[in-house]
Amino acid sequence: MDKLLITGGGSLSGEIRISGSKNAALPIMAATLLADTPVHLFNLPHLNDITTMLALLRCMGVGITITERMTVEIDISTMTEYEAPYDLVRTMRASILVLGPMLARFGKADVSFPGGCAIGSRPVDIHLKGLEAMGATIEVDGGYIRARAPEGLKGAHIFMDVVTVGGTENLLMAATLAKGKTVLENAAREPEIVDLANFLVAMGAKIEGIGSDRLTVYGVERLEGCSYSVMPDRIETGTYLVAAAATRGRIRLRDTQANILDAVLMKLEEAGAHITSGDDWIELDMKGQRPKAVSLKTAPYPAFPTDMQSQFTAMNAVAEGTGTVVETIFENRLIQVHELNRMGADITLEGNTCIIRGVERLKAAPVMASDLRASASLVIAGLVADGDTLVDRIYHIDRGYECIEEKIQALGGTIRRVVEG
Numbered sequence: 001m002d003k004l005l006i007t008g009g010g011s012l013s014g015e016i017r018i019s020g021s022k023n024a025a026l027p028i029m030a031a032t033l034l035a036d037t038p039v040h041l042f043n044l045p046h047l048n049d050i051t052t053m054l055a056l057l058r059c060m061g062v063g064i065t066i067t068e069r070m071t072v073e074i075d076i077s078t079m080t081e082y083e084a085p086y087d088l089v090r091t092m093r094a095s096i097l098v099l100g101p102m103l104a105r106f107g108k109a110d111v112s113f114p115g116g117c118a119i120g121s122r123p124v125d126i127h128l129k130g131l132e133a134m135g136a137t138i139e140v141d142g143g144y145i146r147a148r149a150p151e152g153l154k155g156a157h158i159f160m161d162v163v164t165v166g167g168t169e170n171l172l173m174a175a176t177l178a179k180g181k182t183v184l185e186n187a188a189r190e191p192e193i194v195d196l197a198n199f200l201v202a203m204g205a206k207i208e209g210i211g212s213d214r215l216t217v218y219g220v221e222r223l224e225g226c227s228y229s230v231m232p233d234r235i236e237t238g239t240y241l242v243a244a245a246a247t248r249g250r251i252r253l254r255d256t257q258a259n260i261l262d263a264v265l266m267k268l269e270e271a272g273a274h275i276t277s278g279d280d281w282i283e284l285d286m287k288g289q290r291p292k293a294v295s296l297k298t299a300p301y302p303a304f305p306t307d308m309q310s311q312f313t314a315m316n317a318v319a320e321g322t323g324t325v326v327e328t329i330f331e332n333r334l335i336q337v338h339e340l341n342r343m344g345a346d347i348t349l350e351g352n353t354c355i356i357r358g359v360e361r362l363k364a365a366p367v368m369a370s371d372l373r374a375s376a377s378l379v380i381a382g383l384v385a386d387g388d389t390l391v392d393r394i395y396h397i398d399r400g401y402e403c404i405e406e407k408i409q410a411l412g413g414t415i416r417r418v419v420e421g
């Protein structure tokens with residue numbers, strides 16, 4: 001199993017490119033199941049989750065052609081299977097996103113239940129209730145969601161009682177081909193949902209209220225393929241900015257956008273970072289200063305993203321002062337705290353809150369990654385620790401960070417992949 005070996009101490013400085021967004025690319029790839037003609041996608045990140053989604057589409061008979069620089073043509077005209085099997089779904093929760101489009105387009109879909117994962121229980125009840133409101137019959141059998149709508153889906157007025165990113169995406173995709181009008185109330189507003197909606201519109205969907213918490217969709221007869229470039233990854237962007245802040249560095253990130261990161265940039269400024277940005281770049285400069293601890297509470301967009309919480313926890317661990325971090329989206333997303341404490345951090349965990357008293361420096365230790373963003377926090381901790389930190393179970397990090405060691409090396413960090421067995 002691969003590990004990352006990080007020698008801490010230096011400040012990050014330099015310039016790197018930000019990749020396409022994992023969390024926008026995955027629903028967009030699922031949405032290609034709605035198209036009558038081939039779709040061309042640009043700026044897909046080179047990540048294990050993207051490979052898994054391609055494998056899932058391929059195992060259903062979908063034609064996939066990959067050209068250089070991860071430009072992918074997806075052609076569903078050859079599709080023969082309507083089942084997303086357990087072996088693929090269990091490795092990536094976003095596989096559930098094929099349910100809505102497959103049901104809307106073909107009237108049937110068998111999708112393995114995605115399991116719980118390290119960050120919390122993650123049910124899909126709102127996805128299923130919404131599809132039932134649109135006329136689908138759903139049975140759970142042998143660990144599979146078996147959804148049927150032989151006459152097609154019909155528009156409905158749906159109120160989602162929890163703000164859910166995946167639920168909004170599944171129902172939005174399903175509604176594009178449903179008969180009549182669908183209204184999704186209490187919809188999630190994450191930039192990745194806006195990107196998905198823009199992609200659906202590029203294929204011919206009729207959607208009003210994009211970017212708001214009320215999406216109105218007028219179902220159309222068919223959607224046509226198009227060419228589309230996936231938005232930049234705001235979580236990858238935020239992760240490198242926090243790594244630079246923690247190491248008192250100065251970095252410039254290109255091919256990204258500041259306006260999708262407002263809550264994160266505000267917290268970085270509060271931590272003492274000087275931030276400047278243009279249309280497609282962001283620069284952060286700590287002017288050699290130690291960051292100041294910040295307090296934050298995660299909540300749906302436009303509030304502070306849960307996917308950035310563990311990185312800020314790592315920065316706070318070496319910041320001046322005390323910060324409080326409250327996680328409100330997932331019940332078990334503060335477990336990185338135990339690994340950070342093993343590296344000399346001073347963090348107290350009380351339920352969904354952690355209180356972080358900053359220390360001057362951390363001390364290297366062998367640590368274990370428990371999920372994707374927790375892994376990123378351990379890499380940041382390794383960069384500010386004295387000595388060599390070995391991060392185990394980095395298959396989590398490979399789900400979400402393209403070429404992480406090359407990018408950190410380009411910023412002057414000392415990191416390398418240790419390949420074992």
Ligand SMILES: CC(=O)N[C@H]1[C@@H](OP(=O)(O)OP(=O)(O)OC[C@H]2O[C@@H](n3ccc(=O)[nH]c3=O)[C@H](O)[C@@H]2O)O[C@H](CO)[C@@H](O)[C@@H]1O
Nearest residue numbers: 023094122123124125126127162163164165166167306329
């Ligand atoms: C691939 C992708 O885009 N993943 C993101 C997506 O995950 P994902 O779409 O799985 O997260 P959700 O927004 O659905 O989850 C938010 C909350 O709603 C709850 N819930 C969700 C669905 C449901 O049917 N019932 C229910 O109770 C969940 O348990 C959780 O407490 O949004 C999360 C919240 O921003 C991010 O951390 C993930 O990185």
Ligand SMILES: C=C(OP(=O)(O)O)C(=O)O
Nearest residue numbers: 023093094307372373400
């Ligand atoms: C939790 C995440 O991803 P997923 O929903 O795919 O597990 C993430 O990107 O931080």
